[in-house]
Amino acid sequence: MKSTEYRVQEQGELLLFLFEVLPDTGRNSVKSMLKRGQVLVDEQTETKHDFHLREGQKVTIIKNKVAKRKSTLTGLSILHEDDDVIVVDKSSGLLSIASPKEKQMTAHRQLMNYVKQQNPGNRIFIVHRLDRDTSGVMLFAKSEEVKERLQKTWKKSVEERTYIALVEGRLKQQEGTITSYLKESKSWKVHSSQKQNGGQHAVTHYQVLESKGNGTLVQVQLETGRKNQIRVHMQDIGHPIVGDDKYGSTVNPIQRLGLHAHILAFKHPKTGKSLRFESPVPKGFYKKF
Incomplete structure (x- = not known):
């Protein structure tokens, strides 16, 4: 992924931080970067201008081409991506993987197309599944080795x-x-x-x-x-x-x-670092009936 990384030296608002590290970029262009999902804070997309940054956090700005690739996903949003895994937030109604009735519009197929846009040799491997009508956090591997490692150590890896x-x-x-x-x-x-x-x-x-x-x-x-x-x-x-x-x-x-x-926390299969991802509870779940 083509990107530029910055380390936060002191706390403050995200937009002001971006103005500071991108002095040659127009203010409207910086705001557009946020809106398009080109800004990540500690590997997670952040679009709020007033997001509060803490000292030591990492801010990553990805190139617009990558942001456009992400926007082609339907019923999916990427919570985290690195060389080994992709963590997504899946919508209700989207299949995890192909079935006899649905072969194209699946989370697996969309992510396969997404990574192939960057390199035709890239592939995606499913680690676990969510039912079609279950929404939330889901983990995929970028290699068969990583998939097998996660599946074999699933009980120990998932925190x-x-x-x-x-x-x-x-x-x-x-x-x-x-x-x-x-x-x-x-x-x-x-x-x-x-x-x-x-x-x-x-x-x-x-x-x-x-x-x-x-x-x-x-x-x-x-x-x-x-x-x-x-x-x-x-x-x-x-x-x-x-x-x-x-x-x-x-x-x-x-x-x-x-x-x-709602929540998936696991040890990264390569680095051993603990990662935790959370998808907000759908508002409809709080509906009284």
């Missing part, structure tokens, strides 16, 4: 994986742990059982954040990462995720699945 779910009804217990064995049927539906029966062991921890009307906002942390795990486990305790008619929901006031991958 935090937090979801926010909007579920039906009011939970009697403010927190708890759900444990069962999950097995997918031939009809692609995952079933839960207290007996192994060839299923995969799954553990989900939850904590109530807020109750509104007939809905509850729940924070969920995964100890295991099985397909449809949160959706099935919420149904197990009688509080299916809003909008999830596949697993027992009967209402959908937010017009989407009420599940969001």
Whole structure:
């Protein structure tokens, strides 16, 4: 990525800092750089003029060509990119990877096209998946070596994986742990059982954040990462995720699945540095119904 880096010497507003380090660039041009997403603070895109900088932070200005490549992404925004990984914020409704019905408009395909614009030999590898209707933070690798390293060390590498779910009804217990064995049927539906029966062991921890009307906002942390795990486990305790008619929901006031991958923190596969990324909870999740 073609870019210029600056180190913050003293705290202050981002726009004023840019005026200072780019004295030969017109003020309107500097403001346009911010608006186009060409400015990164500690590797994360920042567009607010009054963003407060702290001493020691790194400000990166990327060339406009790169910013334009990012703008071609639909239903995706890049939270972090380096030589080994890409972390994105995926919208609800976008597939992670191709299916028999959808082969083009997927997160994987878009990112593959994105990296190939820089170098035709570049590739993208999927590390984990989010369901089509689940939004939030998702991690991809830029090489097969990095993908395999992340997948083999996933339990040790991932330091935090937090979801926010909007579920039906009011939970009697403010927190708890759900444990069962999950097995997918031939009809692609995952079933839960207290007996192994060839299923995969799954553990989900939850904590109530807020109750509104007939809905509850729940924070969920995964100890295991099985397909449809949160959706099935919420149904197990009688509080299916809003909008999830596949697993027992009967209402959908937010017009989407009420599940969001809120936080992903992991150790970088090459540097070992801890990285943490957060996607804001969709505003609709706070809707009373």
